[in-house]
Amino acid sequence: MMDPPKSNRPNALWLMSRFAPHLALFGVLIIIWELLVRTGVITTIMIPKPSSIGASIIDLYFVSGTIWPHFFITLTEAVLGFCIGAAIAIALAVGSSLSDPFRRYVMPYAIVMNVTPGIALTPVIIAWFGFGMGSKIALAAVISFFPIFVNTLTGLMQVDNEREELFTSLGANRFQIFTRLRVPAALPLLFAGLKIGLTTALIGAVVAEFAQATAGVGVLMNRFSFQLNMGASLATLLSMTLIGLILFYSMEFLDDRLVFWRREERREAVSRKRARAWKRRAETSGRTR
Amino acid sequence: MEQQAIIEANDPGTAVVAGSNVGKTFANGTVVALDNAEFTIPKGKFVSLVGPSGCGKSTLLRLIAGLIAPTSGHLHVHGTQVAGPRQDVAMMFQRATLLEWRTAIENVLLPTEIAGNVEDADRERAMELLHLVGLGDFAFSFPAQLSGGMQQRVALARLLQTGADVILLDEPFGALDEFTRERLNVELLRIVAEVGATTVFVTHNIAEAIFLADEVYVMTPRPGRIAKVIDVPLERPRELAIQTSPEFNHLVDEARDVLGAH
Numbered sequence: 306m307m308d309p310p311k312s313n314r315p316n317a318l319w320l321m322s323r324f325a326p327h328l329a330l331f332g333v334l335i336i337i338w339e340l341l342v343r344t345g346v347i348t349t350i351m352i353p354k355p356s357s358i359g360a361s362i363i364d365l366y367f368v369s370g371t372i373w374p375h376f377f378i379t380l381t382e383a384v385l386g387f388c389i390g391a392a393i394a395i396a397l398a399v400g401s402s403l404s405d406p407f408r409r410y411v412m413p414y415a416i417v418m419n420v421t422p423g424i425a426l427t428p429v430i431i432a433w434f435g436f437g438m439g440s441k442i443a444l445a446a447v448i449s450f451f452p453i454f455v456n457t458l459t460g461l462m463q464v465d466n467e468r469e470e471l472f473t474s475l476g477a478n479r480f481q482i483f484t485r486l487r488v489p490a491a492l493p494l495l496f497a498g499l500k501i502g503l504t505t506a507l508i509g510a511v512v513a514e515f516a517q518a519t520a521g522v523g524v525l526m527n528r529f530s531f532q533l534n535m536g537a538s539l540a541t542l543l544s545m546t547l548i549g550l551i552l553f554y555s556m557e558f559l560d561d562r563l564v565f566w567r568r569e570e571r572r573e574a575v576s577r578k579r580a581r582a583w584k585r586r587a588e589t590s591g592r593t594r
Numbered sequence: 595m596e597q598q599a600i601i602e603a604n605d606p607g608t609a610v611v612a613g614s615n616v617g618k619t620f621a622n623g624t625v626v627a628l629d630n631a632e633f634t635i636p637k638g639k640f641v642s643l644v645g646p647s648g649c650g651k652s653t654l655l656r657l658i659a660g661l662i663a664p665t666s667g668h669l670h671v672h673g674t675q676v677a678g679p680r681q682d683v684a685m686m687f688q689r690a691t692l693l694e695w696r697t698a699i700e701n702v703l704l705p706t707e708i709a710g711n712v713e714d715a716d717r718e719r720a721m722e723l724l725h726l727v728g729l730g731d732f733a734f735s736f737p738a739q740l741s742g743g744m745q746q747r748v749a750l751a752r753l754l755q756t757g758a759d760v761i762l763l764d765e766p767f768g769a770l771d772e773f774t775r776e777r778l779n780v781e782l783l784r785i786v787a788e789v790g791a792t793t794v795f796v797t798h799n800i801a802e803a804i805f806l807a808d809e810v811y812v813m814t815p816r817p818g819r820i821a822k823v824i825d826v827p828l829e830r831p832r833e834l835a836i837q838t839s840p841e842f843n844h845l846v847d848e849a850r851d852v853l854g855a856h
Contacts, residue, residue, distance in 0.1 A: 476708060
């Protein structure tokens, strides 16, 4: 007696009608661009023809596959840098939320780190960590730190007096208040910080690659630009967009799973899941008794 | 010793909550939130605290809950001095203060979770309580899927889950519309009678205070004090219709006189 799975997937026809105008506009813009370059209004040295970008995309991504080793190097740098930055940021934010003196000591450094352009640290970081992936990871970590730290701390410091009073009146200790009230209440802001941090980590990795590196999409793009191969250069830029989208949407996915109580659809799904789990437990405990 | 004497003198053996000379000042004694409150609440009785803002009614409730400490006097629950939040006293607020990441039943189980491990018996009890407040079908709904009145019902079930027999309610339905509030008040009477709890209910609505209570403490501000204790001899169970009876209106006038004269 199971309900058939409800399908919310829109059909192909609906998708077509939804996206057709956007595709049409995109197509028209590309054609105008191509014509402007072909008729000589814009010189190819400044801006390549869409068709030559397309040719480079096909070559770099599908024929020679030159882009992929660089793609994965940059992706790895951004992700590792983000993880390190996020771990330090969350640890310090938790510490700062639990102890006022700790926060007072940490805050000035965090603010100084934020107002100093992190990117400007590039030469120093390369001097410290070398031309390899280490310096890219380090810069990514440094510049993704602050947005995560500030958002997490703000989230953890939100105090709902009535709810805290409720916990106190139930005899909860500080640890219970922290894990059962403060942390879940901070999750939405934590994820907002993580999403910003992930994007800035990518900026850090790419900028460090531009400065001095042996591999990565930043290196590749630098090389093509020096050769005035604008088509290939912009085709490489596309890979950064791709990395950015992958990172952003993976975090968005995690956010939607973990902070499920904001969206109606997710709430209903989790609600059904918990009802089933309850029933299962009731059945098994009934059997053992 | 003197304390014990007062409790016994007022209601030998059955006083559940007793205060003698209870006072609370804020801002280094410049604001007297509650002045010299003397009272005893017998087992199973329903007491309403009514009065304008600043009369100390919420302060008195928080004192009984052990959320704040008195600056003078003594406060006893079940014969032991109140020194902080305790297992036999539970409180409910104007806002439902549910955790939006927990289903209704998980919210009801929160007190058990904080006190220790959740056993099968606790889960069964939580489910029974949700049925008692009329939300048996909504056990797995999240607060965002429930109306304001339903959320307060969950909060009431959570309060009963603590197993406390002294129930403190701080304008619990104050944020709801008139109709929902009246309906919930009737249900509240049924529920506290069923679990046999001793109840203290804070409100600024005179009619509501009288409708619910066995005794109404009429409180006046500056300094906050219990100005008069009105006995409510109306029959139970009570219907909303008694609010139009002459006895009821006589009680309302009596309370209004105290508040008006102040």
